[in-house]
Amino acid sequence: MQTQSRPLVSTSIGTRREFVSFHFGTPGAGEKIYVQASLHADEIPAMLTAWRLKQRLIELGNAGRIRGEVILVPVANPIGLSQHVLGQFLGRFELNSGHNFNRSFPLPAAATLIERIGGQWTQDADSNTRLLRRAVCKMLAEVKPKNEFESLRREMLIMAADADVILDLHCSLEATMHLYTSPASWPAVEPLARYLGASGVLLAADSGGQSFDEVHTQLWNEVRELLGQGTPLAAPNVALTVEHRGQRDVSYEFAQQDAEAIVDYLVYRGVIEGEPRELPPLNHPATPLAGSEQFIAPASGVVVYRAQVGAHLKAGDPVFDIVDPITDEVTTLTTKNDGVFYMRRAIRFVIAGAPMGRVTGAVPFRTGVLIGA
Structure with a gap:
């Protein structure tokens, strides 16, 4: 395991926060998986699940079983963790701006990306996918954030933009385990829904919020539409939000159960070496978010x-x-x-x-x- 710490833009004299990530496996050796927790900072069950997942990934890494690359960010929002007003924890909105931490994520425009790649496009879908991912990461790295909030978003987008699978771990107020993903991602997400025992899966290509998981597949769709059928592009990043029940559902038992389900999913995808566990039944069919x-x-x-x-x-x-x-x-x-x-x-x-x-x-x-x- 390698630990990386990236300083965020300082909001005020004498203050400094960091974006900390843990890296497992070998880049380029297989699929890249990006997992982050508690982007809404008051959604603590996700953070405990990520903590338990980190322990399991350390064990698996020491056993030489990680065949791809896994990046884990157990604390995706150090800004929100510090927001306490009169004893109340306010982790959903950034207090300086009022912005929801998980809305309106900015990725480069599809037309700009296509122009940037220029004459490098090929007739090979996988090659074009690599070109697009590199271009997105380079353009994000060129962004100069003006404040701490923008710098936090930039760091997580750079880390996730070229991932094959993006897991954004959240929770709701009081809830059963459920997932949000796109119709394009659902076939690849279904095994995880089964392992997690999700009672609901909500599908939308565009929910209107530009949330962290959604913008990646939306960008892919926009690029594909502009390129047309003459320039092939592989499937978009598999991206989803996992809602780990409700805010009070913080227990070692739930964290262990959910972390093991994610490990099972990574074994199923071949990112972790091993025999995949038999898929449990799907608790409830996926349904449209619009329904x-x-x-x-x-x-x-x-x-x-x-x-x-x-x-x-x-x-x-x-x-x-x-x-x-x-x-x-x-x-x-x-x-x-x-x-x-x-x-x-x-x-x-x-x-x-x-x-x-x-x-x-x-x-x-x-x-x-x-x-x-």
Whole structure:
């Protein structure tokens, strides 16, 4: 294992933060895997899983079993980890700018990349893939970040841009294990969903948020469209977000279970030497993110959950009650979908218009931006 530490742009005199990564295996010896945890810094289950994964990768590396390259960043957001206001941990948004740490990631424009590569394009898809990845990394390295936030994004993009597989480990508020990925990545992601025991997989080519995992496949699609059929390009990076249940689901047992599932997946892909474990059954089919039902509170009051996260619901099943302790009115929200109740809010009081939770659905009906702030 090698440890790398890259200093971020200092925000203020006397302060300095670092982006720390751990490197296993040999670059170029096989697939490159990039794994980062807790980009939303208050999503701690991902960080503990990454810590356990690091111990396993050290063991596997010492045994000579790593056949590719694995980069692990257990703490992807040192900025957010320091954001405590009046005792409250605020790790989702950067306080200086208000930006969500996992939205609007900037990658070079597809047209600029094509022009940069110029006459080097070939008729070989794999060769063109290598050209594109090198060009993306070089253009990112040329970026001069103006502040700490921009420099953090630059470092993680440079490390991930030429990876074959990108795993972005998160968690939700209160949730069952679920994944977000693109339709193009889903066939390659399905074995991991099985090993993780995911209760939901949400598919979208463009959720509207430009999240870290999504921008890589989006760029690939844009380049492919501009190049046309005359210039072949291999499949895009396999990229996904793993939601390690809810924020309070921090335990050695969950971390061990999830880290072993990731190791199983790397064995399955041949990045780690060994006999792949038999694939477990898929808990729930992948469904379009545009088909998930988003519950919004129609009134304010005390929230009483009528369904547990991970429950398989039928259309018409009650999901929430909102109790007004002044008027005694009880408002019940039911689902329109047959699907899995995969996440819900953690606070048991709601204001009118607040998001409350989501149920998967097989039929897309939403358009525009599909993910929250």
